[in-house]
Amino acid sequence: MVSIKDVARHAGVAISTVSKVLNHYPNVSEETKERVNKSVEELNFLPNSVAAALSSKQAGRVALLVNLSKKTQVVGEIDLQYIQGAIHKAMELNLDVITLFFSMFQNRTLEEITRYLKSQSITGIIIYGLTKEDVVLHELVESKQFKCVVIDAPIVNEDTSCVGIDNQRAQYDVARKTIEENNCRQVLYITGKKNGYVTDARLLGMEQLTKELGLKMQVCDGKFSELCARNITLKYGKDNDVVVCASDLMAIGAMKALIEMDIFRPVCGFDGIILMGYVGKQMNTVRQNFAEISSAAMEELQRLMNEGEGRIVETAYNLARMKYMDIIC
Amino acid sequence: MVSIKDVARHAGVAISTVSKVLNHYPNVSEETKERVNKSVEELNFLPNSVAAALSSKQAGRVALLVNLSKKTQVVGEIDLQYIQGAIHKAMELNLDVITLFFSMFQNRTLEEITRYLKSQSITGIIIYGLTKEDVVLHELVESKQFKCVVIDAPIVNEDTSCVGIDNQRAQYDVARKTIEENNCRQVLYITGKKNGYVTDARLLGMEQLTKELGLKMQVCDGKFSELCARNITLKYGKDNDVVVCASDLMAIGAMKALIEMDIFRPVCGFDGIILMGYVGKQMNTVRQNFAEISSAAMEELQRLMNEGEGRIVETAYNLARMKYMDIIC
DNA sequence: CATAAATAGGAAATCGTTTTCCAAAGGAAA
């Protein structure tokens, strides 16, 4: 393997000079900079990231910490897009990333987790799927030992940023659209899991909307589960004239219930997963680009690791109407 | 961070001695071994894997190279389970893994890919989703620069193993079961993509079966696509008395077509994905445990990196009947 | 013109391991 040493020799400069050129340090003349770059080109040099990670405590590696949705396994699609987006961006930014799952840290103390991450030379973390129940992981974020970017949970401090869409507004928007299209007055709102951050935000959106439009609303806990949503709809669907769900999966459950009861009610979902295509009916939904979100998270983490302060990063969403033919041959 | 140096000091031995104990070298007396281990315990020492990777060329890191199924995105479930299984096992075995996607290497030459992997100190690779079209990746495997484990493709050489189920026998089994249960004589077989290795194996299974039972068979290329399978079934479903599909997704398409035409034909699928639960009908399928397969792959890679010779590793499968209620609240 | 300040580039320490090589000590054989 061609190393920085070879480049130095080839360019007739010192190793440290090559390193400085590579990392865009000042105090290198244009002339030598060019000479080094030419050598890099000619020798096809690519720095060894392991050595770099060991050497510099600063430019460490990042851990992608994913909470796989167990109950609603079918939406593996979402998790996968998060993973993919993050890893792609990391490669682009020349960051090393290792992927980890919440399940690996179950029953582990903060100290153990910290130790493990440090043994991997990790200095930055991206967390997806954090719930209020994950106390140890909250402690991890608060411990300030690592730069963190939390997806979809409103946690911000000196070295922690959060990224995601504005769930409150998105829920407001999609529900409003559906309700106005169908002139509804009495809403059945099926929420997500109690301990999830997005659940709260989306509920707030609904409360704002119903207040503004002077609607009645019945709120039920659907736990992000298709079957729960189905059962709730079977029970209360008839008494309401629209069913708003905090996820597509639950919306599918609701639709199935309505079909079963043979009554029509407009339904709207949230997420814009491809699975929607398999339902054979249309509904409004909020389409999130998960790959883009995690990509933004990675960029934010890099910023955090270099410069500084945590902040809130908001990503875009759009309203969509999903239907069968979204899947093509 | 507590380092090997601290352990050495605490135990009153040399750094090299600690390393030897940690890596189970011979030539260390039980006595010192114990003393070192006690120090490791007391100091809560965990070796820095980055330093280890840099230092030893041998005990390198592994790349998990995944070909995400673009067309049939909905089966992200499968990809995810592969990823999860591999990473879990890697942690257990104390191996570092970085996850990569085929898409990152598109239009890259063998030389570029090799260089990148080496810059990451990678010495072992697990590949999933390899098709015959991926020439460069085939070259990569053949180049013998890395130890490889290929999932679901029959590639074996000095330092390449393959793991997966016996696709031929599995296809034979599930089709035979379905056909005998329903007493069929004329089979419509919808295959997967032309360039896939499993496609060939499964087709062989069908050929063996139809020959043995003296059945007629019509073979169509369904490209692992739901809609293709649907169209094929619409066209030829009536002329046959059973539809065998090389994937669950295609089986779903076939079922939809049959429902559309309002005729009954037994259908069987392959994979055992959870999505099956969303169909609302029953069918036979081959259930693979993807997490277990990639877990086995990781174990095999470790063996390959330490000892030696490539070989074929066969994992288990079982026949299952999937239905709606597999999804619980 | 002399001195101070700024700039370019190199030498060497460092990061935390692994691994090779060597020396000391212990035991067996002569």
Add this chain to the structure above:
DNA sequence: TTTCCTTTGGAAAACGATTTCCTATTTATG
């Protein structure tokens, strides 16, 4: 007792970068 192995443990050189000093050389300033 001497000689020769065989264990055991330590010293030090990698691994391939980064980063901190430090020394020349320029350039600016009085």
